[in-house]
Amino acid sequence: MGLSKTLPKLSLCMIVKDEESVIEDCLKSVQGVVDQIVVVDTGSRDSTVEICKRYGAEVYYYRWRDDFSAARNESIKYARGDWILWMDADERLDPGSVEKLKRLLTFERKPMAYKVLIKNIKPDGSYYFSDAHRLFRNGVGIFFTGIIHEQVAPSVLSLGGEIRDTDIVISHMGYSYTGSKERRKKERNRKLLLKYVDREPRNAYAHYTLGQFYALDGDHHKALEHYLIAYRLDQFDKSLTGSLLNVIAESYTEVGEYKKAKEFAVKSMRLCPDQVGCYYLLYKINNREGKYSRCLEYLSKMLEKIPLIESGRKSISTDVVVDEIKVLYTRILCGVKAGELEGVRNDVVKILEKKEVPLPLLESLMRVSFDVRAYDLAIRVLERLYSLSGEKKYLEMMGITYIKMENFGKALEVYRKLFEMEPNNIEYVKKLAGLCGKLGDMESASRYAKLL
Structure with a gap:
């Protein structure tokens, strides 16, 4: 060229x-x-x-x-x-x-x-x-x-x-990468990182990268040893210091020292508030401690900061990118445990407003809606599931849910549709006869009863 x-x-x-x-x-x-x-x-x-x-x-x-x-x-x-x-x-x-x-x-x-x-x-x-x-x-x-x-x-x-x-x-x-290539790369990196620290024992970056290696390998005690040396050497700019504080907090979390983990995560938050990582760590720590109301607080901060990271405006060297829908669902689960059911309802609606929601997540939302007896939300989730999959089991669940809600007119509409799909299903005929009776349409109830 x-x-x-x-x-x-x-x-x-x-x-x-x-x-x-x-x-x-x-x-x-x-x-x-x-x-x-x-x-x-x-x-x-x-x-x-x-x-x-x-x-x-x-x-x-x-x-x-x-x-x-x-x-x-x-x-x-x-x-x-x-x-x-x-x-x-x-x-x-x-x-x-x-x-x-x-x-x-x-x-x-x-x-x-x-x-x-x-x-x-x-x-x-x-x-x-x-x-x-x-x-x-x-x-x-x-x-x-x-x-x-x-x-x-x-x-x-x-x-x-x-x-x-x-x-x-x-x-x-x-x-x-997986398999032999990953194993060779890992062993090469281990040797070089140890040599790096041996040659430059007062180089904070050398200790930081060796700590990352140990953390990825699951040895958080060794990771902490080198992270804390890097922290004491105090050689990083604000962005990299924020990342260092987060990995220290993460390793303390993994070894069960939650008080120290919180201390370093909060330091990171105060140094660089426009990030996701520290709030994720604080959520994770409080979740392990069973403090679900605090979890809700930090999950909300994550949702606030996600757009900044997705647009590339990050304030720490390494930050996590978390799917908004996953955070909303996690907040739903914590909301159930914390008894914050109004927030649970709001988050279910927010997810349903998204154009693309995976079927397994919709199934989970359906179960949550039933668990908290939010039958109106369960209906919305079931409608979405049926429109995406076409499986009649979701129509059947809609019919049962409308009956629980004592909305017999809607239940009748659902079971008529099911009857059209499967006219020989005795259970559908029984439901139609009963629903017509509930609604005072004795003529239709009698007609369905004759099919039994």
């Missing part, structure tokens, strides 16, 4: 090894955006290199040295663009971010990096947002540091440069 100087140019720099299953989608996502693709291969044995070359990549070979920064710095040596974008093979540039990215490319010469949103996709399809400095100015001395979870921000700041926020989104699929 030749680089003319009419407009600022962008180089994509990557390090890869055996990524044939994911690399093509990554390269497709940046077509028409990048002017140069630099790929440093650290020992692929599959078709990764061939795929990269098909997309016009310049491929260089590098012996892996257990140091991500060294490999990243090798890749940016070959970048000729005014700006460098760095990505992993299991990432994709969001289509809605293409034009936004192009607009950021200027001829400014000062050291500068842009923070983008990383949309981390989990195996179940849910996701959470983190951030990373993925776009930076070339040719001004910026470089990577850290043997794992490498960063450019420290070098930008040491050069007196500037870090800016963006709402550019890169989707990360790596948390969806």
